[in-house]
Amino acid sequence: MLWNLLKAFVVGGAICTLGEVLVLKTKLTPARILVGYIVAGVLLSAVGLYAPLAEFAGAGATVPLTGFGHALTNGVKKAVQEIGFMGAFTGGLTATAAGIAAAVFFGALAALLFKPKAK
Amino acid sequence: MFDKNAKPSPQRQRQLDRYKQLVERLSPNSDMGKGLFRAYWVGGAICAFGQFLQEAGKMWLGMNNTAASTFCSTVLVLLTALLTGIGVWDKIGQYAGAGAFVPITGFANAMVSPAIEFRREGLVLGLGAKLFTIAGPVLVWGISTSVVVGIIYAIWPW
Amino acid sequence: MQGTIELRHRPRLCMGAAIAGKKEGEGPLGKGYDQIIEDDLFGEESWEKAECRFFYTAADTCIRKAGLTHQQVDVMLGGDLLNQITSASMAARELKIPFLGLYGACSTMAESLCIGAMLVDAGHVRTALCAASSHFCSAERQYRFPLEYGNQRTPTAQWTVTGSGASLLSSDERLPTIARCTHVTIGRVTDLGIADANNMGAAMAPAAADTLTRHFADTCRSPADYDLIITGDLGRVGHDILMELMKERGHPLIFERYMDCGLQVFSPEQDVHAGGSGCGCSAIVLNSHILARLKAGELQRVLFMATGALLSTTTCQQGETIPGIAHAIVLEGDASCSGTC
Incomplete structure (x- = not known):
C-alpha cells in the first residue's frame, strides 16, 4: 500500500506541477487551465494513453481533473458498447455522476451553513 | 480605433513596444521554484490521500473498485466543501496554486465558493445559478468532448 | 493650456474624514483614521450594504466634524467601484443631500475634489462634500472571484482597500481651513x-x-x-x-x-x-x-x-x-x- 501511495504522490504531484507551470509561465487563468485539463484527459483517454497511467498511478492519475476526463471517456465507451449509439450521450455523466452530484449537493449545503469570510 | 484594418502608426507601435518592455522589466515575477515546489507537494499529497481512501475503502469497507473510487472522490469533495466553508481552502489555494485546483478538490471549491458567496442574492438566482459560474465551463467542455468521442466510437469502435 | 484650471478664489478644504476597515486599521497609517470598523460587514447583511454604510459614515462624520448639518451642504459628489455606483447612491438616499454620482474607478476621490473645487470656486455652491468608497469583499466578488475561492494572487496584484473618505469644501469663512x-x-x-x-x-x-x-x-x-x-x-x-x-x-x-x-x-x-x-x-x-x-x-x-x-x-x-x-x-x-x- 505504501508503494501505491508513493506512486500516487509522484504522478499526481507532477500533473499538478505542470498546471502550475502554465499558471506562472502563461497568462492562462485557472478556469482555462481546468478546461484544458479535462479536454486533454478526454482526448488522451480516447487514444488510449491515459489508461496505462491510471493503471500505474491509481489516484495519482484519477484525482486530478484529467482523471475526470478519463472517466468521461471510459463511461462513454462502455455505454456505447452496451446500448449502442445513444451511449455517447449517457455514458459520460453516468460515470462521473458521483463527483458532480457530490459537488452540487455539498456546495448547496455549505452555502446554507456557512457565510463568506473577509480575509 | 473603429477601423478594424487600421494598424497603429509606426510611432505608436514603437511607443507600445517600449512600454511593454518597461512594464516587463519593472514587474516582479512569481518565484518559479517556490511555486512549483508547493504545487508538487500539495497536489501529490492530495492524490496520495485519495489513493489511501481508495485502498481503505477496498480493505476495510469491502468496496469494489468502482465503489472505492466513488468513495474517494466523494470524500475529497466533502472535505473541500467543509474547508471552503470554514474559510481555510482559500489559504490553501493561495499557497499551492495548481496543487490545490488541479485535483478534484479544485473542482469542488469552484462550485462551493460561489454558492456561499452568492447565497445572499437568493436561493434560486444566487446560490442555484452561481454555483456553476466557475466550474460550469469545465463540465460544458468536458462533457461535449466526451460526447464527440462517444459518437466517433459508436461509428468506428477501436 | 489643456486640462489645467486655475482656481482664482482658492476654495478651502475645510474638513476631512476617513473611515477604514480592520486590515487598514492595522496598517502603518492606522492611528490617523477617524474610525476603524472591526467588522467587515459593519453590522449589515451584505458587503454592498456594508460599503454603503462606510460611505454614509464617512460623509456624516465629515459634516459633523465641520459643525454643519446635512441640510447645510449644497451638493455631494462621489462614487465607488461597484456597478451603477450603488454604494454612493444608496448612501445619498439616506443623506438627502443633492447628489452628483461620479465614476472614475479609483480616481474618484480626485475627480470629486476637482469638480467640487470648481463648483465652489465659481460660486455656484457654498459647500460641497466630496467622497469615495471601496470595500475589499464587494470588489472581489464583482471583479474577481468569490472570497472562498482558492486562487493565487500574482505579485503584481493589488489589494482593494476597505474604507471611505470624505472632504468638505466650502467658501464659508466661518468654517476651519485645512x-x-x-x-x-x-x-x-x-x-x-x-x-x-x-x-x-x-x-x-x-x-x-x-x-x-x-x-x-x-x-x-x-x-x-x-x-x-x-x-x-x-x-x-x-x-x-x-x-x-x-x-x-x-x-x-x-x-x-x-x-x-x-x-x-x-x-x-x-x-x-x-x-x-x-x-x-x-x-x-x-x-x-x-x-x-x-x-x-x-x-x-x-x-x-x-x-x-x-x-x-x-x-x-x-x-x-x-x-x-x-x-x-x-x-x-x-x-x-x-x-x-
Whole structure:
C-alpha cells in the first residue's frame, strides 16, 4: 500500500506541477487551465494513453481533473458498447455522476451553513 | 480605433513596444521554484490521500473498485466543501496554486465558493445559478468532448 | 493650456474624514483614521450594504466634524467601484443631500475634489462634500472571484482597500481651513496596451505621467515646487514605472517627495503583494494622513493625483486593453497662503 501511495504522490504531484507551470509561465487563468485539463484527459483517454497511467498511478492519475476526463471517456465507451449509439450521450455523466452530484449537493449545503469570510 | 484594418502608426507601435518592455522589466515575477515546489507537494499529497481512501475503502469497507473510487472522490469533495466553508481552502489555494485546483478538490471549491458567496442574492438566482459560474465551463467542455468521442466510437469502435 | 484650471478664489478644504476597515486599521497609517470598523460587514447583511454604510459614515462624520448639518451642504459628489455606483447612491438616499454620482474607478476621490473645487470656486455652491468608497469583499466578488475561492494572487496584484473618505469644501469663512485648492488638472484617458487586469499599476501609470506632464507644462512648475506629489493606488509596479516615465519626459520625480497611497496604506508584512488599491485607498490616506500634515504645516504644497483603471469584467473578457485616467488637484496649506497672497 505504501508503494501505491508513493506512486500516487509522484504522478499526481507532477500533473499538478505542470498546471502550475502554465499558471506562472502563461497568462492562462485557472478556469482555462481546468478546461484544458479535462479536454486533454478526454482526448488522451480516447487514444488510449491515459489508461496505462491510471493503471500505474491509481489516484495519482484519477484525482486530478484529467482523471475526470478519463472517466468521461471510459463511461462513454462502455455505454456505447452496451446500448449502442445513444451511449455517447449517457455514458459520460453516468460515470462521473458521483463527483458532480457530490459537488452540487455539498456546495448547496455549505452555502446554507456557512457565510463568506473577509480575509 | 473603429477601423478594424487600421494598424497603429509606426510611432505608436514603437511607443507600445517600449512600454511593454518597461512594464516587463519593472514587474516582479512569481518565484518559479517556490511555486512549483508547493504545487508538487500539495497536489501529490492530495492524490496520495485519495489513493489511501481508495485502498481503505477496498480493505476495510469491502468496496469494489468502482465503489472505492466513488468513495474517494466523494470524500475529497466533502472535505473541500467543509474547508471552503470554514474559510481555510482559500489559504490553501493561495499557497499551492495548481496543487490545490488541479485535483478534484479544485473542482469542488469552484462550485462551493460561489454558492456561499452568492447565497445572499437568493436561493434560486444566487446560490442555484452561481454555483456553476466557475466550474460550469469545465463540465460544458468536458462533457461535449466526451460526447464527440462517444459518437466517433459508436461509428468506428477501436 | 489643456486640462489645467486655475482656481482664482482658492476654495478651502475645510474638513476631512476617513473611515477604514480592520486590515487598514492595522496598517502603518492606522492611528490617523477617524474610525476603524472591526467588522467587515459593519453590522449589515451584505458587503454592498456594508460599503454603503462606510460611505454614509464617512460623509456624516465629515459634516459633523465641520459643525454643519446635512441640510447645510449644497451638493455631494462621489462614487465607488461597484456597478451603477450603488454604494454612493444608496448612501445619498439616506443623506438627502443633492447628489452628483461620479465614476472614475479609483480616481474618484480626485475627480470629486476637482469638480467640487470648481463648483465652489465659481460660486455656484457654498459647500460641497466630496467622497469615495471601496470595500475589499464587494470588489472581489464583482471583479474577481468569490472570497472562498482558492486562487493565487500574482505579485503584481493589488489589494482593494476597505474604507471611505470624505472632504468638505466650502467658501464659508466661518468654517476651519485645512488647505486651499489652487489648481486642478483633468485627466486624459490614456492606454498603452496593458490588458493584464492583475497589473493595474502598469495600466494606470501612463495616465498619471500624462496628467503630471501637462500639469507641469501648464503651470510652469516642476516636481521641486511640491513638498509632496501623491498618487492614488499605482502600487509598487506603477510607482516604479511612473518614476521611470517622468524621467524620460524631463520632469524626474524626487524620490523623497513622491508617495503612493497604495504603498503607504498597508505594510509589506500584510501580504498585499503590490500594495493597496480602490477608491477608498487614496480617499482614506488623503483625508487622514495628508490633511493632518497639511494642517500641522509639515507640508505647504502638495499635488494629489488619484489614478483609475477604466475597465469592466465585460471589456476584459472581450480582450480590450485597460484605459487609465488620472486627475490632479493642488492643495496648499493655509499658512503658506497668509504669507504669500
